[in-house]
Amino acid sequence: VRQDRPVSDNEPIFDLLALLALEKLGDDRFRGQSNPDTLTRVFGGQVAAQALIAASATVAPDRPVHSLHSYFLRPGDPSTPIDYEVERLRDGRGFSARRVSARQHGKVTFTLAASFHVPERAVLTHAATAPPVPRPETLPTLKELIAPHLDKLPKFLRKRELPVDIRPVQGYGDQFRLWSGKPAEKVDKDIIWFRSNGALPEDPAVHVCVATYVSDLMALDAVLLWHNDYSDTSTANRVLGRTDIAMASLDHAMWFHEPIRADEWVLYETTSPAAGLGRGFAVGRMYSADGRLLVSLAQEGLFRSQES
Amino acid sequence: VRQDRPVSDNEPIFDLLALLALEKLGDDRFRGQSNPDTLTRVFGGQVAAQALIAASATVAPDRPVHSLHSYFLRPGDPSTPIDYEVERLRDGRGFSARRVSARQHGKVTFTLAASFHVPERAVLTHAATAPPVPRPETLPTLKELIAPHLDKLPKFLRKRELPVDIRPVQGYGDQFRLWSGKPAEKVDKDIIWFRSNGALPEDPAVHVCVATYVSDLMALDAVLLWHNDYSDTSTANRVLGRTDIAMASLDHAMWFHEPIRADEWVLYETTSPAAGLGRGFAVGRMYSADGRLLVSLAQEGLFRSQES
Numbered sequence: 305v306r307q308d309r310p311v312s313d314n315e316p317i318f319d320l321l322a323l324l325a326l327e328k329l330g331d332d333r334f335r336g337q338s339n340p341d342t343l344t345r346v347f348g349g350q351v352a353a354q355a356l357i358a359a360s361a362t363v364a365p366d367r368p369v370h371s372l373h374s375y376f377l378r379p380g381d382p383s384t385p386i387d388y389e390v391e392r393l394r395d396g397r398g399f400s401a402r403r404v405s406a407r408q409h410g411k412v413t414f415t416l417a418a419s420f421h422v423p424e425r426a427v428l429t430h431a432a433t434a435p436p437v438p439r440p441e442t443l444p445t446l447k448e449l450i451a452p453h454l455d456k457l458p459k460f461l462r463k464r465e466l467p468v469d470i471r472p473v474q475g476y477g478d479q480f481r482l483w484s485g486k487p488a489e490k491v492d493k494d495i496i497w498f499r500s501n502g503a504l505p506e507d508p509a510v511h512v513c514v515a516t517y518v519s520d521l522m523a524l525d526a527v528l529l530w531h532n533d534y535s536d537t538s539t540a541n542r543v544l545g546r547t548d549i550a551m552a553s554l555d556h557a558m559w560f561h562e563p564i565r566a567d568e569w570v571l572y573e574t575t576s577p578a579a580g581l582g583r584g585f586a587v588g589r590m591y592s593a594d595g596r597l598l599v600s601l602a603q604e605g606l607f608r609s610q611e612s
Numbered sequence: 613v614r615q616d617r618p619v620s621d622n623e624p625i626f627d628l629l630a631l632l633a634l635e636k637l638g639d640d641r642f643r644g645q646s647n648p649d650t651l652t653r654v655f656g657g658q659v660a661a662q663a664l665i666a667a668s669a670t671v672a673p674d675r676p677v678h679s680l681h682s683y684f685l686r687p688g689d690p691s692t693p694i695d696y697e698v699e700r701l702r703d704g705r706g707f708s709a710r711r712v713s714a715r716q717h718g719k720v721t722f723t724l725a726a727s728f729h730v731p732e733r734a735v736l737t738h739a740a741t742a743p744p745v746p747r748p749e750t751l752p753t754l755k756e757l758i759a760p761h762l763d764k765l766p767k768f769l770r771k772r773e774l775p776v777d778i779r780p781v782q783g784y785g786d787q788f789r790l791w792s793g794k795p796a797e798k799v800d801k802d803i804i805w806f807r808s809n810g811a812l813p814e815d816p817a818v819h820v821c822v823a824t825y826v827s828d829l830m831a832l833d834a835v836l837l838w839h840n841d842y843s844d845t846s847t848a849n850r851v852l853g854r855t856d857i858a859m860a861s862l863d864h865a866m867w868f869h870e871p872i873r874a875d876e877w878v879l880y881e882t883t884s885p886a887a888g889l890g891r892g893f894a895v896g897r898m899y900s901a902d903g904r905l906l907v908s909l910a911q912e913g914l915f916r917s918q919e920s
Contacts (some may be wrong), residue, residue: 368818370891371863371912373681375725377702379710389903393720394685398890399862401685403711403723404784412701415725417683419862424890427857430838432885550736554707554727555679557865559912560895561886577740577897578869578905582706582732583907585867587895589885590850597886600893604679604867604911609735 306383317501320467323350324357324513332390334358338382346380348553349520351406353513355416358388360509367400367420368508373557374416381408398422437473440497440569446470449480467551468518471497475529476522494526495573504567514566515599524551524605526574527584551605558601569593615775625809628775632665632821642666646690656690656861657828659714661821663724666696667710668817675708675728676816681865682724689716704731742899745781748805748877754778757788776826779805783837784830802834803881812875819854822874823907832859832913834882835892859913866909877901890914
């Protein structure tokens with residue numbers, strides 16, 4: 305079905321799928337590993353995706369996840385496994401609810417609650433529609449945008465391979481356009497296309513987890529959009545955020561309005577309604593290639609001066 | 613300080629404040645009562661506010677709540693007390709996190725996680741601004757809009773007194789305008805002004821809890837906006853939602869970007885990006901009277917045909 309997309313077995317999507325293959329420790333207890341090239345702390349999207357796959361493993365397959373709410377409590381240590389414990393809050397006729405605690409070194413590092421729902425006949429149906437943007441095939445990949453500027457990136461980022469093909473539309477990736485002498489202007493939304501590098505298994509939980517993983521890659525970047533100086537093409541690094549600012553995810557919430565396929569093109573837009581008091585808030589939406597809203601999300605982050 | 617607003621001791625705001633005065637059962641365990649005029653199920657905003665005040669009672673007062681994430685798991689029984697148990701997930705230098713379980717009849721009816729943060733020097737500050745709307749003083753109250761139409765309302769609603777003064781701006785309350793022969797047109801946002809009926813104690817946690825309570829009053833109404841038939845002035849009851857549709861809150865998340873005073877005018881707008889498969893999703897914002905974004909929120913609801 306996907307003849308246009310040869311799947312090679314050394315693509316980073318397989319690293320991501322490996323991260324989602326949790327070890328079962330016992331009833332409702334699972335163990336996950338971290339990506340070996342992770343640096344000082346575990347990537348939030350990885351923990352959220354692992355916790356969600358742990359919760360999903362305890363729920364009947366006829367009820368897909370429709371929402372998740374999570375908090376990042378402590379930085380994850382990539383050198384040691386993460387243990388996930390699932391609490392079965394409820395199994396009703398139409399809904400199941402789970403709470404997951406991720407633990408390392410005896411402490412809760414992350415907590416997630418998720419709800420699962422047997423799809424019902426809709427009495428009301430509507431959906432916001434995607435903004436008009438160029439098709440992904442007409443856009444360069446993030447990798448192509450970055451390639452001429454690898455020497456300007458921190459060393460650990462140069463060899464970073466993402467499990468998804470990202471096609472920046474606006475905002476996200478503009479710094480590389482500027483560095484290449486192409487125009488970029490102030491916008492209030494980051495927009496990208498993404499899809500997995502290679503086809504994914506059919507299991508809908510895997511698609512949701514890949515979308516969760518990707519969502520955490522760039523949600524907080526939208527907070528920086530308001531403060532980007534497009535006249536300065538040297539200092540700002542839009543992929544990591546401003547180099548003088550350290551940021552960390554505080555929470556992450558997602559609502560899955562419809563099934564999502566993460567190996568087909570997804571349009572992902574984020575914006576930031578507010579920042580202050582050391583925090584910044586971002587909201588996002590994911591649309592199908594034909595413009596239907598599939599996912600809403602919200603994330604708050606901590607923004608501190610790198611010096612502090 | 614509020615000479616313009618005489619506080620009478622029989623206003624419903626005192627019922628709400630009484631609901632927030634939880635009984636302390638032991639370390640991190642609290643008991644709450646429900647409003648005696650509650651009908652078949654406990655109002656979600658009451659449970660969320662009580663769980664939040666329980667969590668706040670276990671956190672140092674120098675760190676106000678900045679976000680909450682919650683799930684409604686089972687309908688609350690108004691005839692029996694609700695027990696709240698707080699788990700201390702973390703007390704760090706800058707942040708505290710709590711998880712609260714509400715129980716009735718031995719079952720978890722509601723779960724909330726909340727995060728508290730010592731405000732920091734902001735390295736980034738921005739905020740969305742409020743839409744241009746008429747000042748609250750120029751608008752009729754919800755009570756005044758309803759008054760001529762009490763006979764059309766279900767009996768239990770006729771005597772309902774809200775703890776807040778609501779001034780509908782658009783969407784919310786339009787049905788009563790239509791019934792009075794005034795024009796109303798299709799809009800994509802519900803907008804109201806609200807403030808407590810009477811001054812509130814200084815404790816910032818009380819203001820946050822009142823805002824939480826109010827937010828749950830109308831968030832899901834925005835899902836119905838897309839489907840309202842403004843040519844039919846007889847059947848739709850916009851305060852309760854369409855009479856042929858039963859709705860229930862599934863979750864509730866809020867982000868408090870800045871301190872909010874619920875006894876000063878707050879502009880509250882909600883809209884719905886998507887509905888389908890039996891669910892509807894709404895997002896909202898609360899602004900100060902001078903137009904600064906104070907609160908963001910998101911809520912998903914279950915929408916079923918009344919016949920089912």
